Amino acid sequence: MIRRLPQARDRGIPEATVARLPLYLRALTGMTERGVATVSSEDLALAAGVNSAKLRKDLSHLGSYGTRGVGYDVEYLIYQISRELGLTQDWAVAIIGVGNLGRALANYGGFVSRGFRIAALLDADPEIVGDRIAGLNVEHIDELEAVMARRGVSIVVIATPAAAAQQLCDRVTAAGVTSILNFAPVVLTVPDGVDVRKVDLSIELQILAFHEQRKADRESGGPVMAEEWQQGASA
Amino acid sequence: MIRRLPQARDRGIPEATVARLPLYLRALTGMTERGVATVSSEDLALAAGVNSAKLRKDLSHLGSYGTRGVGYDVEYLIYQISRELGLTQDWAVAIIGVGNLGRALANYGGFVSRGFRIAALLDADPEIVGDRIAGLNVEHIDELEAVMARRGVSIVVIATPAAAAQQLCDRVTAAGVTSILNFAPVVLTVPDGVDVRKVDLSIELQILAFHEQRKADRESGGPVMAEEWQQGASA
DNA sequence: ATCCCTTTGTGAACACATGCACAAAGTGAA
DNA sequence: TTCACTTTGTGCATGTGTTCACAAAGGGAT
Incomplete structure (x- = not known):
């Protein structure tokens, strides 16, 4: 009303x-x-x-x-x-999943310069735990709740395989996190009040493929609707 | 009309x-x-x-x-x-820039299963050229046009630093590519008819931060009207 | 065949986003 | 001050996307 x-x-x-x-x-x-x-x-x-x-x-x-x-x-x-x-304050971000994508994110300079501080890297693989990446120690996922609390993490990035994502999502929301950036190709289910943004690399390519196909169709003399070419030339 | x-x-x-x-x-x-x-x-x-x-x-x-x-x-x-x-046909994709992000993309299984075939990896760094990643040889960026033509590449992924992106974009569009997925944090200028999709990791975090801040504001009791800065301050 | 149940496909109302075009507000010169 | 010029901020028309709510269509039981 x-x-x-x-x-x-x-x-x-x-x-x-x-x-x-x-x-x-x-x-x-x-x-x-x-x-x-x-x-x-x-x-x-x-x-x-x-x-x-x-x-x-x-x-x-x-x-x-x-x-x-x-x-x-x-x-x-x-x-x-x-x-x-909200970039005038400092946001502590945890990255869960330290594969190639997690590493790329950890090393991405665009975060730090905008008030985001990578505060923790977590992974389940004992081979990776203990590695030093972008000046941070990779910690074991078992420590998730403790690490987040200790470092005041309020935003979590999930960069794990799809199978692990929902369970990790449940853990971080249970721990009080309300902002999640999800790279895993699954639809996360979250409690009310939690924001999830999703970046899906293959979806972007699929959208490009759709348009590319249409262009190809058009050239090969398909159902050409000339009117769509109009859209005035901006001087 | x-x-x-x-x-x-x-x-x-x-x-x-x-x-x-x-x-x-x-x-x-x-x-x-x-x-x-x-x-x-x-x-x-x-x-x-x-x-x-x-x-x-x-x-x-x-x-x-x-x-x-x-x-x-x-x-x-x-x-x-x-x-x-358009996923019933096979799309040859070239990835330019083989840092952590390029590697993550090359290894991402979600592409192959949807009709996308990584057909080429290119980089400017001689340290990286020649490396074998995801079953592919990393080739030198000088070979860009030749490689794209030879492999029938129709979609290009730009995963380079921002400074290199526009120039590479110019080269691939000149070579006839009309679909680009851009991870570099710049606005690419392209000829008419070229589709660019942009994925910007830090933008997603910024949007999350905005909403997170609003949630925090709300909890701490109402719209805080602090007009901290006065216009006079700047030179 | 007739009836009841389920679920689609869509008209219509609403909500949100975009872009034009111009009045209002400012600068700087005389 | 007045005039000429620039550029903002916004009312309004248009376009795009979402949601409701229901007639139409199909399945299955009797």
């Missing part, structure tokens, strides 16, 4: 907008490194690969941080977006 | 639907392995983690493949979805 009323200081930022904020943040970071102090919605949109009206509407959800006739102050906008995304 | 008329045999499947088909496919594959012959939209939706009305609407875009009062034939539906996604 209670509907979300659109309010001035509405904290309800649309999901689609949230998903793009990191994109803007990255573009802005690049600019500040190149010494750019101020940017227009047009230029920032170009750098982020979206259109400028969308960018302005997205930013308007955070507040009114631009100056008409001038643009946005790069540093200030970085701060505002970071704060909105 | 010719608009897309809704047609009976409309090949225009909504993007949102395409993105879910691989999910259904995986759930169905699991079922067929467990010997399930027939499944209702309710059960399949549960297994795929969506609601049943959405599932039925999605499937209705492919055609009318269910039986009222009974459900869907698992094998038949697998075939129809596979065909629609």
